[in-house]
Amino acid sequence: MIRAGLTALCLVCGCGDNLRPTFDYPLDDHLALQHLQAKATHNSYHLAAESTFEEWDYSHAPLAEQLADEGVREIELDIYYIEGQLVVEHVPHADALSVCPTLDRCLEQVKGWSDAHPAHHALVVQIEVKDSTQPEIDLALAALEENILAVWPLERIITPDEVRGDAPSLAAALAERGWPTLGETRGRVLFALDNRGEVRDRYLAGSPALEGRLAFIDSAPADPFAGFAVLNDPVADAAAIDEALAANLLVRTRADADLVEPRAADTTRRDAALASGAQFVSTDVPVRTPDFDYQVDIPSGEPSRCNPVTAPAACTASAIEEPAFLR
Numbered sequence: 001m002i003r004a005g006l007t008a009l010c011l012v013c014g015c016g017d018n019l020r021p022t023f024d025y026p027l028d029d030h031l032a033l034q035h036l037q038a039k040a041t042h043n044s045y046h047l048a049a050e051s052t053f054e055e056w057d058y059s060h061a062p063l064a065e066q067l068a069d070e071g072v073r074e075i076e077l078d079i080y081y082i083e084g085q086l087v088v089e090h091v092p093h094a095d096a097l098s099v100c101p102t103l104d105r106c107l108e109q110v111k112g113w114s115d116a117h118p119a120h121h122a123l124v125v126q127i128e129v130k131d132s133t134q135p136e137i138d139l140a141l142a143a144l145e146e147n148i149l150a151v152w153p154l155e156r157i158i159t160p161d162e163v164r165g166d167a168p169s170l171a172a173a174l175a176e177r178g179w180p181t182l183g184e185t186r187g188r189v190l191f192a193l194d195n196r197g198e199v200r201d202r203y204l205a206g207s208p209a210l211e212g213r214l215a216f217i218d219s220a221p222a223d224p225f226a227g228f229a230v231l232n233d234p235v236a237d238a239a240a241i242d243e244a245l246a247a248n249l250l251v252r253t254r255a256d257a258d259l260v261e262p263r264a265a266d267t268t269r270r271d272a273a274l275a276s277g278a279q280f281v282s283t284d285v286p287v288r289t290p291d292f293d294y295q296v297d298i299p300s301g302e303p304s305r306c307n308p309v310t311a312p313a314a315c316t317a318s319a320i321e322e323p324a325f326l327r
Contacts, residue, residue: 023119027319028183033122033158033190033279034248035311036182036320038304039296040074040124040282041066042254045088045106047097055258056090058284058291062099063109067123070287071303074124074252074280075110076194079103080131081140086147103127103144107151110189114156118187119325121304122158124280126230126252127215128194137202145214148191158190160210160227169209169224170216174248182320191215192228192250221247232257232282234273241276245310253278255296256285262292270296277309 044066047059066072079086086103089096100106110125129140148157158180160170167173179185193203193215200217207213209224216228221243229244231237232254244251255270256262262285273281283296298305302323306315 023186023322023325025119025182025186025319025322025325027314027316028186029181030312031182031315031319033179033182033185033250034245035307035315036121036279036304037274037277037298037301037307038073038121038280039071039286039298039301040076040126040252040280041070041072041286042076042257042282042284043078043090044072044075045077045098045100046090046095047099049095049097052095055260056095058259060099060286063106064113066286067110067113067120068117071298071301072286073121073304074126074282075106076126076128076282077103077106078128078130079140079144081129081136081143084139084143086140086143103147104151107147111151114187114189117326119322120187121182121321122185123189124192124250124252125189126192126194126280129199137199141199141203148214152189156188157214158185158188160213160216160225163227164209164211169226171221171224171226171247174227178248179250190250192252193217194230194252216250219249220244221249228252231278234269234276234278238272238276241278245277250280251276251278252280252282255281255283256294259284259292262294265293267294270294274299275308277307279307 041060044060048057063075077088079088088098088100088103088106100109164170164173191214196218203217218230219226226249229249229251231241231251234253241251253273255273261269285292285295288295300317302317302321304320305317
């Protein structure tokens with residue numbers, strides 16, 4: 001149960017971000033981030049437009065509702081740098097409706113839920129920088145980190161520097177000791193960029209192992225900055241997912257894409273994603289709706305579960321997240 005005294009006072013009055021309440025999770029010193037599997041949403045901000053393309057005809061609940069009621073623990077945001085602001089939308093003009101139109105407002109929704117439920121395991125915010133060219137890329141990346149720190153205090157962000165420690169690279173640190181424990185990361189957030197190409201090159205400029213950066217970035221095990229891998233097809237990418245998990249990377253994959261599987265009520269890809277061991281399984285359909293005879297849930301999760309590939313035998317879903325601690 002929740003420890004009494006200081007914990008109760010913190011929950012009622014607030015103790016600031018440096019003194020967080022603690023919870024009696026039995027395996028918090030033994031389980032780490034690589035040992036869980038959680039639900040994610042694709043384009044988590046998305047609202048269907050009236051004249052949308054068929055593959056874009058889905059809407060998500062507000063971010064805090066996804067976290068509270070739908071069991072989501074990773075959200076995905078697309079950002080455009082427009083007139084000095086980071087705008088969150090899918091395609092400007094054509095598919096631009098969003099539950100939170102700017103990055104700061106999206107992050108505030110996530111942090112508000114986290115502040116009210118500090119027993120959660122680490123959340124992931126996956127961000128893709130869209131349609132930018134240098135020098136806009138540099139402006140967008142600088143604005144990204146400014147937006148993050150304006151909402152989330154540094155001590156509640158799981159950073160590459162923290163994970164690397166005194167190892168020569170992130171890849172070496174993860175191979176040697178894996179991720180921080182669940183106990184070290186409850187009530188916190190991890191940011192990851194879903195970008196390669198020029199955006200990734202600019203983010204790594206001067207920081208080849210992500211020194212001083214706030215976010216991880218899409219990578220492969222051989223990269224010195226390896227920590228987070230976006231491998232969206234659990235069938236075609238099965239071997240790459242296995243390799244990433246063996247190197248202790250966190251992996252995001254997709255249970256469905258473009259509403260193909262939901263419209264056909266086809267669970268083949270979903271089942272492959274869940275079995276793959278990817279820590280974050282993303283979907284456009286996190287709950288059943290009248291439109292689809294399909295949804296994604298984490299089997300026996302509360303809402304997350306022990307990873308079917310990486311978790312130790314002693315792991316239990318309630319040791320990942322205990323619902324009673326989140327009420």
